[in-house]
Amino acid sequence: MKSVVFIEKNPLSNQLRNVSLELTHKAYTLSNPLGGEVVGIFTGDSLPENCDELFQFGMSRLLYFTDERLAHLHSIAYKHILETMINSESPDIVLFGATHTGRDVAPLIASSLKTGMTADCTQLYIDDYKDKGKILYQMRPAFGGNILATIITPDHRPMMATVREGVMLLPDERLNFPVKTEVFPIDFNELWIKSEFLEIVPKVKKVDFNSANIVVSGGAGVGSEENFRLIRELARALGGEVGASRAAVDFGFVEKDHQVGQTGSVVRPKLYIACGISGQIQHRAGMEESQKIIAINKDPDAPIFNIAHMGIVGDLNEIIPVMLRYLKEEG
């Protein structure tokens, strides 16, 4: 059960994206028990600076083709290069990060290889299937997160899947595989370059959920942009990040960058405080993996209490100021 993992870097920092490490480890847990190896494939203008780290998570080899013309996402060129690499390895499994790069290129490759691909998987595992032997089971939410579907590709190889960043966890322990990077020869065709990148404007990142241990989120129940100040204050007092439900964003209480849920960010902090959030399925899809959840809501029947560990039924506009006072006193 050999796996190929698409490796990508953050173009602004020249460092590996976390999802590449996460998928390398995931692929290792899928392939290694069945005696298969994990091979990375990369293309771009230059290798990520820290690509040695991949070998601490179970990668056997990293194939790469670099060319300065590939600094940006030239979809057609990426497709031809990566597809050639995949074909040379004949893997059973191919994993891509469900990033804006992965979701651009991977479907082109699946189309070209006439194989199946499952997007945004949240769980992947190997099991027997009828007389087909071992195959990959791919679980993903669908229907706006209302159902969890298990998808299989029983008769085609490779079995392709994408996974969003932050969904698969990294282990604490490191492996000590030798670093093996190999240039993969490609007969580069100038006609593959079809777009011209006129300008790249880095986005100013205002919200950082990845490094936040605590996320304090507000929903429709916050009531106004003015009241949302309390959410920000509580987050600041706890050293956490500010989150929001889609309703809070749609009402204009807070910018879209803060949105947590199916169409926003997936967060997994140690503590998630949901204030005035009813706990609709779309929101839960982005936060229910949090280690501990505190719910503050006026409605005792709000679904959020079904997944919360601690709860207060009451008006957040009265409760949060008291919390802030005690946080100051106790701190």
Next chain:
Amino acid sequence: MKKIVVLAKQVPDTANVTGDAMKADGTVNRAALPAIFNPEDLNALEMALMIKDKIGGEVIVISMGPPKAVEILKHSLYMGADRVMLITDRKFAAADTLATSYVLAEAIKNIGNVDLVLAGRQAIDGDTAQVGPQVADKIGYNQVTYVSKLKEFTDDYLIVERDGEVQTEVIKTAYPVLLTVTAEANTPRYPNCRKMLQYFRVDLKDNFSEDELSVAKENDWIIPTCTIDDLGLEEDRCGLKGSPTKVHKIKSIMLKGGDLKMYGTEATDIRQLVRDIMKDYVEVN
């Protein structure tokens, strides 16, 4: 004059699951969800109409789906599409993205000489974002995904902004090209009253009684449909047969009960909550 094809899908409104659509066990009754125009496909159609308004062209909206999907095609006409076509066949059922993109790509080839294909980034029922790129691959066009803004366009090229997560990419591309469009790109226009009157009677052929049919034909009220045979498709590449992925199992998501500890609203209760939070989560410097 550009020939522009917009790919549209009718989807259940998964983003607004209200009480009526919930079953007693906390799962969603999918059949009870209203069917809507996939939101980002409306942004794709708006972009097509903007281009047509300025440099001229023909906007053709196509959808693969059951006869009911004619609703979104009518809506497209009301917004200003020139032509619509429903690609429908019982054998399309249970198509995954590979089979769907095969059918749509063949329909685009059948239309012929298409300069620009526009599609929503993703449909809200599956959220896969795969059909757009897979169509681009099959028709051999360049693609730009996650288009968040149409900046400039002429008869010879388009300049768009692409949402590249950490960066915004300003990209120039020649025709032919396929773009997938996000909700940020524009605000779709409302249906136009004059167009609604003009297209008031349009429908699928099967929805007219025999008496009405000759009048309907005369007045051009019939929305054309295409089947596997009409497009000369390979049946093995359509629907369930043409889909490498299979749904093995579906589980409705139910709320899981947690071990919930409730606090009162008295000051002493809230102080206890704050202490519990501080004990476990706040690092004391």
